[in-house]
Amino acid sequence: MSPDQYCQERTAQSGSSFYYSFLFLPPERRRAIMAFYAFCREVDDVVDETSDSAIAAAKLTWWRQEVVRIADGQPEHPVGLALQAAGRQFNIPKEWLLEIIDGMEMDLTQSRYLDFKGLQLYCYRVASVVGLVAAEIFGYQDRQTQKYAHDLGIAFQLTNIIRDIGEDARRGRIYIPVEELKQFNVPAADILNARYSDNFTALMRFQVERAEHYYAQALAQLPAADRKAQRPGLIMAAIYRTVLDEIRREDFRVLHQRISLTPLRKIWIAWKTWVFA
Numbered sequence: 001m002s003p004d005q006y007c008q009e010r011t012a013q014s015g016s017s018f019y020y021s022f023l024f025l026p027p028e029r030r031r032a033i034m035a036f037y038a039f040c041r042e043v044d045d046v047v048d049e050t051s052d053s054a055i056a057a058a059k060l061t062w063w064r065q066e067v068v069r070i071a072d073g074q075p076e077h078p079v080g081l082a083l084q085a086a087g088r089q090f091n092i093p094k095e096w097l098l099e100i101i102d103g104m105e106m107d108l109t110q111s112r113y114l115d116f117k118g119l120q121l122y123c124y125r126v127a128s129v130v131g132l133v134a135a136e137i138f139g140y141q142d143r144q145t146q147k148y149a150h151d152l153g154i155a156f157q158l159t160n161i162i163r164d165i166g167e168d169a170r171r172g173r174i175y176i177p178v179e180e181l182k183q184f185n186v187p188a189a190d191i192l193n194a195r196y197s198d199n200f201t202a203l204m205r206f207q208v209e210r211a212e213h214y215y216a217q218a219l220a221q222l223p224a225a226d227r228k229a230q231r232p233g234l235i236m237a238a239i240y241r242t243v244l245d246e247i248r249r250e251d252f253r254v255l256h257q258r259i260s261l262t263p264l265r266k267i268w269i270a271w272k273t274w275v276f277a
Helices: 003-014 017-022 027-049 053-072 078-089 094-109 116-138 144-163 165-170 178-183 188-192 198-221 231-249 263-276
Strands: none
Touching: 003 017, 003 027, 003 078, 017 027, 017 231, 017 263, 027 053, 027 078, 027 094, 027 116, 053 078, 053 094, 094 116, 116 144, 116 231, 144 165, 144 198, 144 231, 165 188, 178 188, 178 198, 198 231, 231 263
8 A cells, every 4th residue: 555545545534525626626625635534534633533542642752753854854653754745745844733733732742722812722733823824725815815724624623623622522632711611600620521501502512602703713814816726725614603603502402412514514515615615
């Protein structure tokens, strides 16, 4: 199996909405974004699938070393080999890859955030930086597109937090800031024990409204000249905003279930956005 085939299978097997946003790209950009996404999956799975935090930290250290090897032209992992080729063709600074790993490592040392400012740093590292790399691969003419990519990444991560709140709680993590739990009078124990209340509904409505604000802010910053090139991000935005619609429709019942879209619906949204965006 070639490095590109490994990355393609890794991306397809994830079942992520990101996969559907890549389908309509030209081959060279599709190969590059799949290599990058496979890298994100590898480092994310280190944290999510390794129960011993010391082992997880050691694995992330290995990936930091692999990023250096990629930059030096001596990668060892199939993803590293594929990402090296992508990095040569597109501008992917190693500092951005290292920052993503820093974000993943935050999950090993921090399971709560005092306020939104603290959460923003996490969102920047694990999502905005991903958006910045993706924007480079998709291509742009106007540097304003970087601001769009930054804010769109925040919107995506806030959506992930809303969608996965129950799943994260079962891992002992609560990403909603402590200040906001207090503001809406929702004890952390309610989230950890999947207890719904009117206060929880109000809290989640606030979270969704903030995510929507970041989507609107991001899309308003996308220059018209770069709209066509950045269609994969627009596809992701369309899919994720539809997920938020479904969460509203389910009255924010996200503690006991993970609300998602079927693959067929994602493909339909992807095709429609690609054609009409």
